[in-house]
Amino acid sequence: MAMMKVKFNMKKRVKLAQGLWLMNWFCVITGIILFSMGIFLKIELRKRSEVMDNEESHFVPNSLIFMGALACALNAFAGKICYDSLDPAKFAKWKPMLKPYLIICVFYNVFVFFIAVVCLVTRGSLESTLAHGLKNGMRYYKDTDTPGRCFMKKTIDLLQIEFKCCGNNGYRDWFEIQWVSNRYLDFSSKEVKDRIKSNVDGKYLIDGVPFSCCNPSSPRPCIQMQVTNNSAHYSYEHQTEELNLWNRGCKEALLHYYTNMMSSMGALVLLVWIFEISVMFGMRYLHTCLDSIANPEDPECVSEGWLLEKSLKETVKSFWDFLKSMGKLNQVENAAAEESPAVVTAS
Known part of the structure; x- marks a missing residue:
């Protein structure tokens, strides 16, 4: 039994399509913002990479850049579908792509939520990275004649002046x-x-x-x-x-600076996630209400839209069975690949 059924007449379908068209293009703008935030954060981290212990801190900006680019592509694609959705001839070519698109959206939204959480709880790993990086940077402060370290004195001095700090912890x-x-x-x-x-x-x-x-x-x-x-x-x-x-130590100063920046970005990513979830639900309703039209030649007819075709329990079970079948198929392919050399050797 379908969950969260809603009946749509012609007027409601038009309003849904138009509203989703606007929301998708708004999400394209948010995607550009995410992409820009990722670039900005990457530049900020690169500026002080000499006092950071490893490259793990670049996971967040790289993810924001990827998410921003993907959001622009997915929402621009969805906007085009919404624009053509009320023309049966145009919608026919998009119809087979809607289900794969929605599956991609599910994984995309899970990833967006994960990055939002990482932005909000990244303080611990960032503190460790800064502590080790600053300690090494201070140790190399005197090596102005050593290749690869000759700029460390300038980096540390500019850091202490800019952030009004001194040393690692003091x-x-x-x-x-x-x-x-x-x-x-x-x-x-x-x-x-x-x-x-x-x-x-x-x-x-x-x-x-x-x-x-x-x-x-x-x-x-x-x-x-x-x-x-x-x-x-x-x-x-x-x-x-x-x-x-x-x-104040420079670890505390930098940690405060980057934590505030990441927290703000995490809150913004969480807001984008809410919009993307709303668009995904709306696209699902548009997909099902157009798919369930009994007579395509009668545009005024009433149709039904829903979020899940089956109950939540049945949907999860079906998805799990699908994943298990994919795993078995992969095992069969690997077994066939292992048997092939044996057959060639025997012949």
Whole structure:
């Protein structure tokens, strides 16, 4: 028994077709927006790829680009079907394509919903990616003469200036790594030798930070060297000088920036999903109400439209049986392919 039956006369069919035509072209516009969002997010991630640990973060922008392009194609195609649907001669050529189109729409909407959820819950993986990427980036800060790493200093400095942050979790992260290149160290100096010898790894560690950590709102000239040594500076207490350096770590700053961006995109993708679901249901009603017209020569006749031809339980069972039959067919083909070489060898 068909589920959610609705009766349609000629006037209702025309209104349904016209409404779906408008909705499909609106969804084409949303598809362009999704595509543009994917491009924008990909550019934003590429700009800071040096401080990101892996390429997994590009799954979302690549998916948005794919979904946007597919939405434009699917909805433009559906818009053309809606436009021709009330002309029996024109609709006849589209009729065989409607069922495959609706199946594609089901999978497409599942994927759209999945991407919306990924956008909304991506904070955990993004935090790990940024933590490892920033840690490696800071370690390579001094390697301005090393090919492939020579731009890392500029990247980190611009990042800290733009996002008003310092280090990975805070400015003290710079105390734990050597960020001054050996070419700028005087190894004949006793101070340099003592600092290197006092460290197990033989690194030149100082309680200083790069200039890009300085807060321009500070009323005094920035203190970036001997940050924790109060006696080295006049009228200075490093624990109370909050305006001297940026206190926020760059991981937190970038995470906040990208999380807000992804959450906004996730909400927009969820809105697009609702529109696409509505269009899919509408196309199903248009398909069934036109398909069930008893007398095609009488355009004024009443027809019935529905969402599911059978009950939900029967529909799920039929779909599951279809998937199992496809699996068995694949097994038979593989078995036949394995037997073929054996037959050739025996002959």
